[in-house]
Amino acid sequence: MAKSPGTRAAYHHGNLVEELIAATIGLIEEKGVDAVSVREAAKRAGVSPAAPFRHFANKTALMTAVAEQAMGRLTLSVQQELSATGDADPLEGLRAIARGYLAWALANPTHFDVIASRTLIDFHGSPKLTGETEAIRLVMLDLIARGQASGRISPALAPDALMLSARAFIYGLCRMWIDGHFTEWHVEKPAGQAMAEVVELFIDMIGGNQPTGRPGL
Amino acid sequence: MAKSPGTRAAYHHGNLVEELIAATIGLIEEKGVDAVSVREAAKRAGVSPAAPFRHFANKTALMTAVAEQAMGRLTLSVQQELSATGDADPLEGLRAIARGYLAWALANPTHFDVIASRTLIDFHGSPKLTGETEAIRLVMLDLIARGQASGRISPALAPDALMLSARAFIYGLCRMWIDGHFTEWHVEKPAGQAMAEVVELFIDMIGGNQPTGRPGL
DNA sequence: CCTCCGATGTAATCACTGCTTACATTTGAT
DNA sequence: ATCAAATGTAAGCAGTGATTACATCGGAGG
Numbered sequence: 001m002a003k004s005p006g007t008r009a010a011y012h013h014g015n016l017v018e019e020l021i022a023a024t025i026g027l028i029e030e031k032g033v034d035a036v037s038v039r040e041a042a043k044r045a046g047v048s049p050a051a052p053f054r055h056f057a058n059k060t061a062l063m064t065a066v067a068e069q070a071m072g073r074l075t076l077s078v079q080q081e082l083s084a085t086g087d088a089d090p091l092e093g094l095r096a097i098a099r100g101y102l103a104w105a106l107a108n109p110t111h112f113d114v115i116a117s118r119t120l121i122d123f124h125g126s127p128k129l130t131g132e133t134e135a136i137r138l139v140m141l142d143l144i145a146r147g148q149a150s151g152r153i154s155p156a157l158a159p160d161a162l163m164l165s166a167r168a169f170i171y172g173l174c175r176m177w178i179d180g181h182f183t184e185w186h187v188e189k190p191a192g193q194a195m196a197e198v199v200e201l202f203i204d205m206i207g208g209n210q211p212t213g214r215p216g217l
Numbered sequence: 218m219a220k221s222p223g224t225r226a227a228y229h230h231g232n233l234v235e236e237l238i239a240a241t242i243g244l245i246e247e248k249g250v251d252a253v254s255v256r257e258a259a260k261r262a263g264v265s266p267a268a269p270f271r272h273f274a275n276k277t278a279l280m281t282a283v284a285e286q287a288m289g290r291l292t293l294s295v296q297q298e299l300s301a302t303g304d305a306d307p308l309e310g311l312r313a314i315a316r317g318y319l320a321w322a323l324a325n326p327t328h329f330d331v332i333a334s335r336t337l338i339d340f341h342g343s344p345k346l347t348g349e350t351e352a353i354r355l356v357m358l359d360l361i362a363r364g365q366a367s368g369r370i371s372p373a374l375a376p377d378a379l380m381l382s383a384r385a386f387i388y389g390l391c392r393m394w395i396d397g398h399f400t401e402w403h404v405e406k407p408a409g410q411a412m413a414e415v416v417e418l419f420i421d422m423i424g425g426n427q428p429t430g431r432p433g434l
Numbered sequence: 435c436c437t438c439c440g441a442t443g444t445a446a447t448c449a450c451t452g453c454t455t456a457c458a459t460t461t462g463a464t
Numbered sequence: 465a466t467c468a469a470a471t472g473t474a475a476g477c478a479g480t481g482a483t484t485a486c487a488t489c490g491g492a493g494g
Contacts, residue, residue, distance in 0.1 A: 034336055037480060048444050059481065118397040119251055133401055165415050167402055172389020180335040184350055185384055198382050205422040254451060265473050276452065
């Protein structure tokens, strides 16, 4: 039988794992990833400083759990955009992935930080994280293949090179923004708008079309 | 008169600032940025834990000094490639910047980490860091303008959008590699080679040419 | 019903961190 | 030669991740 949620003064918390993750997320959103401490998370869950270590081997394990949650939402965001897009044009599919990815990153910069880190979390130790990353990669590869088959993308372009380009491009956009580099590079427009325009430019280039003169940043 | 370098047992160190920076660099190269502590740097310089704070207001200031040194070498690397390139083709200039930037990042990943960080260092508080970044930006802007004037780059492309694209692209490549994302994205080739090929692809796209079928990654 | 054991909590402690304060030594200008 | 500024030390604060020994709870078997 599930313990009544109201019973909080009990010796055994009853739901510590979830509450610790929630507390950590709150901490991340309020003060950033660097400000996270398992002690503070424990305090917020109303528990002793050592308690979290009963459920997570170390801080990295806790952060990895947070990353898995975040990755789930990121994948969801991408898949929503993807399923709202017709199957007809592969380039439109790539655009959709970029939209979903960027939208989520813009809305969850600190969680993006967690997912992308390889020191804060144990990425390769998490099947969920590696699996969902690989899934997106395969979708992109398929879109590129179909794009080349249908003539929307030049067959002369190596699919792997195209993949790495596209990935580096949107990852670079996210990182630049999150790392605070937009100001130095004089991006005046709202980040979302600037990103959208620049993605458009990139997809146009992949399609082999010189863009038709969009407004500048 | 300069103090003899051999005189180390003296109460006053004589060259603490430089030696602390050197010790920090050593620490960064051995154990990574996250492993840097001012105490350890002090120990390596043979000085008490509090001594560094006489010369640097805080850890951030120390790291910023390290970043300024690193930025100097990065700028040098870019400028060397740039001056080894003729003025004739603006696209060749952009290629040169990418070469210099990527070569340095590949050779100094941890220092790249320091320069790119906005939590480890006080970027905007350092005229050197902001100035040299702005200098590169202006060179790129000029190359793009000349490229459009000479017809090598379509005038329909907004210079600012092109800038942000190029910057996001190479920054994304560096970050992906340094953050350890290349393995997940199945980049099998040596990083330098993969980057070079992909940059070639990008420049070709800017030039409006579909590339002529280079080998895949 | 009750006992006992594993799961889950606490208390106390360690080594380490960035940083501050009070004090000691040295150096160079007067 | 003196004295003040520069530069070092010693000691200590609060906060960190992590470990160990012990306390408490809850459910399964007798």
